[in-house]
Amino acid sequence: MRLIPTLAAFCTTASMAVASPEFWSFEWPNTDFETTTVESWVEIMSGGPPKDGIPAIDDPTFVTVAEKPDLTPREPVITLEIEGEVPRAYPIRYLTWHEIVNDVVGGIPVAVTFCPLCNSGITFDRRIADRTLSFGVSGKLRFSDMIMYDRETESWWQQAIGEAIVGDLTGTELVSLPSWMESWEAFSTRNPDGLVMEQPAFNRDYGANPYVQYDSSNRPFLYSGEMPPHDIPALARVVRVGDQAWPLTRLVEAESLSEVGVTLTWSQGQASALDTADIGAGKEVGNVRVRDAEGNDLPHDVMFAFAFHAFWPEGTWMIGN
Known part of the structure; x- marks a missing residue:
């Protein structure tokens, strides 16, 4: 920690x-x-x-x-x-x-x-x-x-x-x-013959979250930069694709969005790793996939809004109408 x-x-x-x-x-x-x-x-x-x-x-x-x-x-x-x-x-x-x-x-x-x-x-x-x-x-x-x-x-x-x-x-x-990032259930169901990283040989409390209720905080740790625009909470999750960010709340409501040549989908089943002391018992954040027009997976990140604003201050917020 x-x-x-x-x-x-x-x-x-x-x-x-x-x-x-x-x-x-x-x-x-x-x-x-x-x-x-x-x-x-x-x-x-x-x-x-x-x-x-x-x-x-x-x-x-x-x-x-x-x-x-x-x-x-x-x-x-x-x-x-x-x-x-x-x-x-x-x-x-x-x-x-x-x-x-x-x-x-x-x-x-x-x-x-x-x-x-x-x-x-x-x-x-x-x-x-x-x-x-x-x-x-x-x-x-x-x-x-x-x-x-x-x-x-x-x-x-x-x-x-x-x-x-x-x-x-x-x-x-x-x-x-x-x-x-997706739930273990989603990965293992889709890939029954898949591989999973074994537990490292360190003395750590694996499975425990050292940042209990962090994603319910009003402000991030050790951060003195600007807060996000559009009244988006600092620790709200956004789906970043390049220099564009979709609020996760918008995607959860729609479950699927296709904009600017990108398709984002959401399904329930994944716990927040930054909520309860037990990583697997956290609040629902769901599984996100991002694909291009041909259905290929795209590099993306589901990050906190303050971090997107800090590193892409001129980025585009895909907040809809």
Whole structure:
């Protein structure tokens, strides 16, 4: 767990007071802080744990759906289906505590990522040009979103946008792959022969949510940016496709929306991972799929509204008429 709520204000003030490359360089001697797209260092603060204090998972192991009876029907997983490969599920009960899984699927090196403070779950291709990167958790946040780092150059990467923001690789963008968050029941029913990530060999309270009732909060942790427009609550979920965002409440009401060449569908059955202490018992948020006109799955994210506004301030809000 990053922080308890009662410490949030103190940590915000303390982090802003020491937000500077001079302070961070002791922990990050190999990071080029002269090269950056960050306009103000006060945007970056500590989330609590140090570098690798939240350990990313490398070379995860998998078992078949039938061999994983401990997962509960409504708890969320991130699904990755690559053509020609057996579909894989990465349970949020593990990603909550590790945030990044470095894996290889069908010869494609991938990073499956989840930032609990933004509810942002995105899968990236780890290849850039002629090199393959591996990612760890920096322990830093920007606009409450996880900052990843690559172990090869120790550049810092913004998880929500998949772009390097500090270091040698600044300005480089990772390619997002189609993946989506859905319930374990939805994945296992559709993929009875699928694979699911096995429990990592760490001493963690897997299945528990360290951010109890976070998505019912009025304001996000460690965030001092602008609130979303259109009276949309900061921690309301939106479906982001590129620089466009559909309020989840609108999609829930319609169950299916087809606009600007994109079709979004919603079905019930998935629990919020950021509500009750038991991840699988959270309030209903449902399963979202996003496809193009030909029915192909599209990269997207179901994130909190404040995070969309922070990283796409000129983005389009698809709020309907």
